[in-house]
Amino acid sequence: MPFCPNCRFEYLAGVERCPDCGVALVESLPPAPPSPEAGFVQVELCTIAGEINARLLQDLLASQGIPSRMQSSWPFDPTGLLRPPAPLGGGMDAATRIIVNKRDLTRAQVILQDFEGRVQTHRQRVLTTLSHREPDQLPIDLGGTESSGLTAVAYNRLKEPFAVDDLPTRVFDPYQHVVLIDDQIREAFRVATYPLVFQPRHWRRSQLPYGSACEVPRNWRTVRRRDGTEEALDSSGAVIARRAPTGNHFDSVNPPLADVSSISDLARHRDTIERFDYPFFADEPLDDLVERARKLRRQSDRAAILNLQCHLLAAGQILRGFEAFMTDLILAPDLADYLLGLLVDAYCQRADALFPTLDGLVDVILVNDDLGTQAGPMLSPDLYRKRIKPFQRRLFSHLKSVSGLPLLLHSCGSVRWAIPDLIEVGIDALNPVQVSAAGMDSAALKRDFGRDITFWGGGCDTQHVLNRGTPDEVREEVKRRIGDLAPGGGFVFCQVHNIQPDVPPENIVAMLDAAADFGGW
Numbered sequence: 001m002p003f004c005p006n007c008r009f010e011y012l013a014g015v016e017r018c019p020d021c022g023v024a025l026v027e028s029l030p031p032a033p034p035s036p037e038a039g040f041v042q043v044e045l046c047t048i049a050g051e052i053n054a055r056l057l058q059d060l061l062a063s064q065g066i067p068s069r070m071q072s073s074w075p076f077d078p079t080g081l082l083r084p085p086a087p088l089g090g091g092m093d094a095a096t097r098i099i100v101n102k103r104d105l106t107r108a109q110v111i112l113q114d115f116e117g118r119v120q121t122h123r124q125r126v127l128t129t130l131s132h133r134e135p136d137q138l139p140i141d142l143g144g145t146e147s148s149g150l151t152a153v154a155y156n157r158l159k160e161p162f163a164v165d166d167l168p169t170r171v172f173d174p175y176q177h178v179v180l181i182d183d184q185i186r187e188a189f190r191v192a193t194y195p196l197v198f199q200p201r202h203w204r205r206s207q208l209p210y211g212s213a214c215e216v217p218r219n220w221r222t223v224r225r226r227d228g229t230e231e232a233l234d235s236s237g238a239v240i241a242r243r244a245p246t247g248n249h250f251d252s253v254n255p256p257l258a259d260v261s262s263i264s265d266l267a268r269h270r271d272t273i274e275r276f277d278y279p280f281f282a283d284e285p286l287d288d289l290v291e292r293a294r295k296l297r298r299q300s301d302r303a304a305i306l307n308l309q310c311h312l313l314a315a316g317q318i319l320r321g322f323e324a325f326m327t328d329l330i331l332a333p334d335l336a337d338y339l340l341g342l343l344v345d346a347y348c349q350r351a352d353a354l355f356p357t358l359d360g361l362v363d364v365i366l367v368n369d370d371l372g373t374q375a376g377p378m379l380s381p382d383l384y385r386k387r388i389k390p391f392q393r394r395l396f397s398h399l400k401s402v403s404g405l406p407l408l409l410h411s412c413g414s415v416r417w418a419i420p421d422l423i424e425v426g427i428d429a430l431n432p433v434q435v436s437a438a439g440m441d442s443a444a445l446k447r448d449f450g451r452d453i454t455f456w457g458g459g460c461d462t463q464h465v466l467n468r469g470t471p472d473e474v475r476e477e478v479k480r481r482i483g484d485l486a487p488g489g490g491f492v493f494c495q496v497h498n499i500q501p502d503v504p505p506e507n508i509v510a511m512l513d514a515a516a517d518f519g520g521w
Contacts, residue, residue: 003029041102042069046112054096057115061100066108069099122192123363126303129489130364130406130428130454137190138486138519140512141456141494143181144193144305145366147410147432148457148494150508151177151248153501156212158508162188169214172197174232174281175241175250177208178498186302189512190521192492194300196293196362197307198282209248210501217281235280248501255321263338273339274346276319277309286357293361303363305408310347310367310395312340313378313388329379329387340391348398355403364429365405367396372413375438381417389421396426408456412497414438416445423452432497433458435481442484446491455485459493460511466495467503471510478514486519493519 002025003010004018017024045068048054054070061068100108120128125135143149150158152171159167162184170180186194200217208214209230221233228245241250256272259265266273296304311318316325316339328336355362369392371378379388396407406428411418414437415430422430435442435458442458458481460466465477485491493515499508 002027005029039101039103040067042099043102043105045098045100045105045108047097054098057098057112060111060115061098061108064107064111066100066104066111068108071097071099121301123301123303126192126363126492129491131489132451132454133489134487135489137521138482138515139192139303139492140190140515140519141193141305141492142186142189142191142512143179144191144195144303144494145408145410145431146173146176146178146195146197146307146309147368147497149178149181149195150499151501152179152208152214153177153210153212153248154499154503154505154508155179155181156208156214157505159185160505168203169212170203171206171214171216172199172282174216174220175252176498177249179214183300190516192302193305194296194302195305195307196289196296196358198279198289198309199284199292200282201284201288209243217279217283219281219283252318255319255324257319257339258321258324260320260335263335266335266338266342270342273319273342274349276315276343276346277311278350279309286354290357290361293358297361304361305364305366306358306362306405307366308347308351308399310399311369312343312391312395313369313371315343316340326379329383333387336387337391340388344391344395344398347395351399351402362403362405364408365399365403366408366410366431367399368410370410370412371418372411372415372434372437374413374434374436376414377417378413384418385421389425393425400426412437414440416440419445419449419453423449427453429454429456429492431456432494433485434496436461436463436496442481446485446487450485450488450490454490454492456492457494457496458485459515460495462496462499462503466507466511467500469507471506474507474510475514478511479518482515482518 002013002015004023005026006018006023008029015025048057058068058070120136122139125137125139128135129139141148152169156169159169167182167184171177172180180195181191185191200219202218203215204218206214206216219235222230223233224230230243230250231239232241232250234240239254240252242253243250257266257269260269293304316328316336319325319339320328325336328339369388371384377384399405399407407426408429408431409422409427410431411422412432413434416439419430430453433442433445433455434440440458442455445455445458460474460477460481465474469477482491482493486493495511
């Protein structure tokens, strides 16, 4: 390892000059001269991200009579193998060593523990706010889940000013055209999360409805009809989803269990039910997902969100057809219960296989089920509590028992009525917090439920403001929502649902910059 002949600091192989002293590094050092500070034996207290954080820690040490020094540690090794420990605070691109006198080390470590509660990693911020305590800075989610990111058209427009056009736009959820966000964009906007999603083995080039390029899973196959309609095909060639000529997403069609009329019929379709919610086009082996999770854990200080893709009400609607399943809940409850039971069995078996391999690599689990519409509940609260809630309780209880992790539920629309039930069945956080829906006023939600559930969303209305407002109006909207939802913790900032193609990129930038400004960054 090379050394600086001036400050005698050791650097990683490949570094040629000391950024502090501006001198060329040497391969070895002569014996150290007597220290001008008698009795000062240098020991490293920690490595910390960012000079501002380092100076804050120095000030705190000095206030307790402990002298310290800063030494640049660039480039920092994010694996933590060469220069432990990993840096405190956000970001992994620069780091500073804090040096103290050996005789002060024990006292300095006690002060450091207190400081760690003030300057947090992205992951710590997410976990702190989930525990209903205020983090040092507001955690921001962009693309950590399949419902808090960007559609591909919006993402391509956002990338332009960042000169990252050479990075592929990869659509991991082709139904919604939702993309995987690159780390350069995450860094630029201080994003605290990354998604763990099932991905394809291979990608292929494709084109978006508005003509811009993207990559989609190789096994996602579509055909375009004469009228401009685009249809998605499963591995057998059957049409499973359809996008209208001017649409931005695919709707499921041809429900596979539409003709089922009895429990014995359902039993013959067990294989279809057990495969549901595990996308056929995401064909990577489990080992690949686990290795990617390990790599991200080593290289990033962000919170890992496992997108588990578990639905109950929505699963019945897709498998049986919307009208048929909603009718089943009332007129054929035994059939509905049997289907929901098979789904829960399949999800639990999937979790049993998954979580032992992902132990220590996941921070939050995302589950899904839309319970609301724009105007109110999708089904009567009594029907929900009788037919859906018992299966949620069983599923969520099992997920928590095998993982020990908090659960984040995505449920669109007006769901204020269901929040006490969701808390009761084990949900820790709610997304997308659709503030434009009936009864979803952000201040009232925080007042009534903020002690018991974290609001993961609601940071900016996407129906009226983000897509139609000016950047200044977007900024005011963000300021209002943070003021409503952030006090006392229990808030992860993100916009309501995925950012659609009609959102101007300057509004996206205005939203995320405002989240940082009003979130203490």
